[in-house]
Amino acid sequence: MEDILRPLFEQYASKSTTLGIIMIEKEDRLLTAMDMFDVIVIVVEVWQDKLEVIKHYNFQEKKIAFYIIDEKRLQEWTLPGSQLKLIDIWHEGHILFDRDRYMECLKNDLHSLMTKKRKLTIGLEFAELIKSFTEGKSFFKKDQFFHAFHHAVYALYRLGKIAVIESGLLPDSAVWRQIKQIEPEILKLYEELVLGNESIDKRLELLYLASEFLIYSKTPLGTEHLLGVMQEKPLWRFEEIVQHPQTKHYGANLSILFDYLIERSVIVPVQVETDLKGIYERCYQTG
Numbered sequence: 001m002e003d004i005l006r007p008l009f010e011q012y013a014s015k016s017t018t019l020g021i022i023m024i025e026k027e028d029r030l031l032t033a034m035d036m037f038d039v040i041v042i043v044v045e046v047w048q049d050k051l052e053v054i055k056h057y058n059f060q061e062k063k064i065a066f067y068i069i070d071e072k073r074l075q076e077w078t079l080p081g082s083q084l085k086l087i088d089i090w091h092e093g094h095i096l097f098d099r100d101r102y103m104e105c106l107k108n109d110l111h112s113l114m115t116k117k118r119k120l121t122i123g124l125e126f127a128e129l130i131k132s133f134t135e136g137k138s139f140f141k142k143d144q145f146f147h148a149f150h151h152a153v154y155a156l157y158r159l160g161k162i163a164v165i166e167s168g169l170l171p172d173s174a175v176w177r178q179i180k181q182i183e184p185e186i187l188k189l190y191e192e193l194v195l196g197n198e199s200i201d202k203r204l205e206l207l208y209l210a211s212e213f214l215i216y217s218k219t220p221l222g223t224e225h226l227l228g229v230m231q232e233k234p235l236w237r238f239e240e241i242v243q244h245p246q247t248k249h250y251g252a253n254l255s256i257l258f259d260y261l262i263e264r265s266v267i268v269p270v271q272v273e274t275d276l277k278g279i280y281e282r283c284y285q286t287g
Helices: 002-013 071-076 085-090 099-141 144-165 175-182 184-195 200-217 224-230 238-245 253-263
Strands: 018-025 037-046 051-061 062-070 093-098 267-273 280-286
Touching: 002 018, 002 037, 002 051, 002 062, 002 093, 018 099, 018 144, 037 071, 037 099, 093 099, 093 280, 099 144, 099 200, 099 224, 099 253, 144 175, 144 184, 175 184, 184 200, 224 267, 224 280, 238 253, 253 267
Parallel strands: 037 062
Antiparallel strands: 018 037, 018 093, 051 062, 267 280
């Protein structure tokens, strides 16, 4: 494929503004959000008028996506929720052009960056897990079983992703296959929920009983990032936590996560006197 695409990528390699070019083929691994393409080529430029230009090509039965991006867009692709798993591409991809070892150094930097962001990624997944699990149980108690079922499936998906990340891998588009290899107990819960013969309310009841401890066992891992931030000082107002640059990615999930952790004494509310008699400000510290 490299030889076939050479005339295309050489157009960019000849430009003085091009820093590097990398290619990944579907045969190397599943391309997650870009599974519709057989080949992805990323061209990194030092600067361009648009942050990202996408071009699609066909060669015989192969579908090819060309991403021409500048360094700013490249940095955005390292953030949680990015459509492309940049670390996967740099790990599995084949460097076609590298100016002054830019791509090689970037690969090393990305590995270090993703190591640092691993705690945040797990924290965000855990917050999503708690939100889905909590909302699902609430629907279940109201006998709204189909809504509860939807949230239960999503909670198991998040739980599985945490197990995959914990193992040192990044979840790909075949995440249930990864879960089966890494923590088959989660897949078994999923199969019993989706394929079980019992009524939907009975399946949900069994799931909540079986998964409660499993989710709790992930709490130290899932809260490592948040509690690490809270170690910066002994007492926090909630607004301070929400506005902290390390926790802003949690968004609205932070309130639900806090309630869950307070119930389990991982975080402890503290009453702080105000100037108004009988009114106390609610602050928080780690348990």
